[in-house]
Amino acid sequence: MQHYSFLSLARNALTNHQNWQAAWRSPPLKDRYDVIIIGAGGHGLATAYYLAKNHGVTNVAVLEKGWLGGGNVARNTVTIRSNYMRDESIPFYVKTVSLYDGLTKDLNYNLMYSKRSMIDVVQTYPKLREIRRRMLHMDLYGATYEPIDVAELRRRIPSLTGGGPGSRLPVIAGMVHTDAAVCRHDAVAWGYARAADDHGVEMHQNTEVRELLRDANGAICGVETNRGTVRADKVAVVVSGHTTTLTETVGLRLPLKTFNLTAFVSEPVKPLIDVVVNCPDIGVYLSQSDKGELVIGGAPDPGQSFRRDIKQNVFEDAVCAMLELFPAFRRLKLMRQWGGSLDMAHDASPIVSTTDIPGLFVSAGWWGGFKAIPAGGFTLAHLIANDEPHPLIAPFGLDRFNHLDFILESGTTIAR
Amino acid sequence: MLLLTCPFCGPRDESEFAHGGYARKQRPDNPQMMSDDAWVDYLTVPDNPMGPVREKWWHVRGCGTYFTVERDTRTHDITDEGESHAS
Ligand SMILES: Cc1cc2nc3c(=O)[nH]c(=O)nc-3n(C[C@H](O)[C@H](O)[C@H](O)COP(=O)(O)OP(=O)(O)OC[C@H]3O[C@@H](n4cnc5c(N)ncnc54)[C@H](O)[C@@H]3O)c2cc1C
Ligand SMILES: [Zn+2]
Numbered sequence: 339m340q341h342y343s344f345l346s347l348a349r350n351a352l353t354n355h356q357n358w359q360a361a362w363r364s365p366p367l368k369d370r371y372d373v374i375i376i377g378a379g380g381h382g383l384a385t386a387y388y389l390a391k392n393h394g395v396t397n398v399a400v401l402e403k404g405w406l407g408g409g410n411v412a413r414n415t416v417t418i419r420s421n422y423m424r425d426e427s428i429p430f431y432v433k434t435v436s437l438y439d440g441l442t443k444d445l446n447y448n449l450m451y452s453k454r455s456m457i458d459v460v461q462t463y464p465k466l467r468e469i470r471r472r473m474l475h476m477d478l479y480g481a482t483y484e485p486i487d488v489a490e491l492r493r494r495i496p497s498l499t500g501g502g503p504g505s506r507l508p509v510i511a512g513m514v515h516t517d518a519a520v521c522r523h524d525a526v527a528w529g530y531a532r533a534a535d536d537h538g539v540e541m542h543q544n545t546e547v548r549e550l551l552r553d554a555n556g557a558i559c560g561v562e563t564n565r566g567t568v569r570a571d572k573v574a575v576v577v578s579g580h581t582t583t584l585t586e587t588v589g590l591r592l593p594l595k596t597f598n599l600t601a602f603v604s605e606p607v608k609p610l611i612d613v614v615v616n617c618p619d620i621g622v623y624l625s626q627s628d629k630g631e632l633v634i635g636g637a638p639d640p641g642q643s644f645r646r647d648i649k650q651n652v653f654e655d656a657v658c659a660m661l662e663l664f665p666a667f668r669r670l671k672l673m674r675q676w677g678g679s680l681d682m683a684h685d686a687s688p689i690v691s692t693t694d695i696p697g698l699f700v701s702a703g704w705w706g707g708f709k710a711i712p713a714g715g716f717t718l719a720h721l722i723a724n725d726e727p728h729p730l731i732a733p734f735g736l737d738r739f740n741h742l743d744f745i746l747e748s749g750t751t752i753a754r
Numbered sequence: 755m756l757l758l759t760c761p762f763c764g765p766r767d768e769s770e771f772a773h774g775g776y777a778r779k780q781r782p783d784n785p786q787m788m789s790d791d792a793w794v795d796y797l798t799v800p801d802n803p804m805g806p807v808r809e810k811w812w813h814v815r816g817c818g819t820y821f822t823v824e825r826d827t828r829t830h831d832i833t834d835e836g837e838s839h840a841s
Contacts, residue, residue: 582802593798595776596827640773644804644827650755651769684798739798740790 339536342446361528362535367542367565371399373722374561374570376547376584378402380411380523380708381701382576383530383541384715385722387445390537392716393723398539399570401563403546407527410578411708413646413678415601415635417614417625418709419456419518420481423472423750426733427687428479430713433730435481435517437712447529449521450628454613456518457486457494459663461507461619469513469618472750486512497610500663507619507662518614520625526711549587550575550698558588558697572722574699579644579679581702588695593684593739594702598643599635600652602675604667606630620659632670634660639677648675680705685744690718691735692725700736759835760813761821774810776800777822806833 340346340359350358373389375382378400389395402408418438420431442449460466473483491512492498501509531541542565549562550573560569575584579596606629616623621637636656639649653675661668683689683703688710690701701718704710717731727735733745756768778796785793801807806824813819824834 583804591795591799592802593800595800595802641809641825642776642800642802642807642827643830645830649768649830651767654769681802684800740794742794742797 339446339532342448361532362541364543365540367545367568368399368540369567370560370569371540372397372570373572373574374398374568375400375574375576376561377409377575377577378406378527378531378541378543379409379576379578380407380526380530380711381578381704381714381718382574383407383527383534384711385574385576385701385718386539386541386715387530387534387537388716388719389723390534390539393719395719395723396538398534399568400534400539400541401545401547401561401568402541402543405543406531406541407524410678410680411523411527411711413601413676414523414708415623415625415633416520416523416708417456417518417623417706418520419515419614420709421456421472421476421483421515421518421750423475423747424687424745425475425478426745427747428476428481430717430730430734431709432479432481433716434710434713435519437716438519438521438709441526441529441712445529445533447525447532449525449529451519451521452628453517453519454625456515456614456616457491458513458515459491459495459498459501459509459615459617459619460511460513461501461509461617463510465619466511468749473513482514482516484514484516486514488512494613495611495615497666498615498663500661500665505662509663520614520627522628523708526708530711530715547584550584552588552695556695558695572697572699574701574718574722576701576718578702578704578707579681581681581700585693585698585700588698590693590695590698592689592700592702592736594681594689595642596644596679596681597641598639598645598649598677598679599705600639600648600675600677601633601635602648602653602656602672603627603634604632604670605673607632607670617659617663620662622656622659624660631673632667644679646677646679648677680707684739685746686748687745688714688734689736690714690721690727690731691737692721693736756825756830756832758811758823758832760816760819762817762819763813766813766816770813770815772812772814774812774820777808777810804828
């Protein structure tokens with residue numbers, strides 16, 4: 339792998355940047371691998387990288403129906419945080435934040451990682467109580483959540499001029515999550531892809547898996563794609579949003595529903611907000627990108643959906659909520675809007691698991707799963723390599739549903 | 755935006771409604787008599803098709819009726835509309 343550094347940048351500048359190596363190869367598709375990973379999103383690519391790096395499993399193919407990193411990893415609002423509720427969740431997210439902290443160096447790829455803290459703007463007492471309860475839980479695991487008063491909140495977010503005492507929902511407090519960060523989403527996909535390729539992993543784009551294949555004993559034996567049959571004794575479904583579409587081809591029903599989550603950006607403006615602002619009571623959150631655009635997200639479309647556009651009333655709700663707190667943003671032009679389809683499990687926590695079908699693994703239910711990419715890949719690789727879950731992910735297996743042993747995280751995962 | 759047909763008020767804009775959740779299958783009469791697998795399936799596993807799903811809507815900014823429709827998850831087309839809830 340060509341090492342990226344200040345020196346390599348300078349050297350390539352001399353040749354007009356004509357001589358950079360391709361970041362990954364495009365080898366021919368073989369008919370057999372040790373492991374097939376379906377989906378070249380953040381989770382699939384991270385899994386491939388850690389399989390090779392931590393477990394020496396390198397005869398791996400990542401099969402992607404579109405282009406690498408073109409799914410939700412390219413469509414999210416890049417908030418990285420660990421302010422969850424449950425004893426099972428918090429250590430997992432603390433791990434993912436710590437992996438992100440060192441990832442630029444580990445992958446030798448500039449993720450433009452920016453630790454900037456997240457401030458929850460609290461406008462109702464039930465929410466305040468819920469967040470304070472989370473604060474006490476998080477204290478146990480070394481994640482941070484600190485209360486601030488309204489004056490301090492307004493000092494840190496000067497453009498937040500709405501929500502005064504006379505408004506419908508006055509701001510009553512703030513909560514600061516100092517561990518929160520943002521980074522460049524494409525770089526996460528490309529960085530993992532390049533590093534995985536360096537270890538010998540193959541990535542195949544425009545390769546859609548249409549069906550999972552089982553042998554006479556019922557174990558998984560490969561996949562059927564638009565480019566023919568590819569065999570492997572271990573197959574991981576890491577397709578975010580389309581999990582059930584694939585697992586149903588082998589009769590496996592999962593506790594997942596697919597929903598549409600959306601975002602939009604404003605025209606670029608001068609530095610205005612240097613934290614991630616989350617407004618859980620009215621259902622909107624935003625941050626400012628390095629380019630100066632405000633990146634804004636709202637609540638999901640409430641009914642199941644496989645669409646990747648934004649519904650007008652969902653969009654209007656988010657804009658109206660934002661304008662209540664940031665009335666000056668009325669003058670901003672909005673430039674682009676989009677959506678993605680994500681699946682959510684019955685208890686709103688992820689699923690990283692073996693299945694009833696020997697050799698078949700699933701990683702799904704990644705609602706807010708951009709932050710989870712490093713730890714999700716790290717733990718899924720461990721599970722595939724050892725057939726035993728890593729302790730951090732052991733509570734997130736499918737068997738939790740059989741015991742009705744839910745890890746309830748609804749309310750901490752979405753903007754409302 | 756959906757145009758939902760309330761059985762009482764007729765076709766109205768989606769913004770007048772709140773989503774009432776996935777319309778579950780009939781609750782089994784005797785969960786004690788079922789296998790654990792079937793009971794867990796009923797409790798936790800929804801249908802998640804790229805196609806029609808049954809869901810409830812609540813005309814909360816209207817007459818207050820709850821009703822069930824069938825909507826396609828790819829197109830938002832309402833494929834079967836306005837069945838009011840008796841209870
Ligand atoms: C608007 C929006 C905002 C979000 N904001 C945040 C946020 O602020 N913080 C956060 O942590 N998370 C956020 N998320 C969630 C996050 O983006 C996802 O949880 C995460 O990206 C999912 O994992 P992934 O990267 O592996 O998915 P993806 O990038 O979607 O990867 C899955 C891949 O599988 C491929 N695939 C699907 N079916 C097949 C098939 N049959 N054969 C081959 N390939 C297939 C797809 O093409 C896709 O490339 C947001 C999501 C959206 C949509
Ligand atoms: Zn009505």
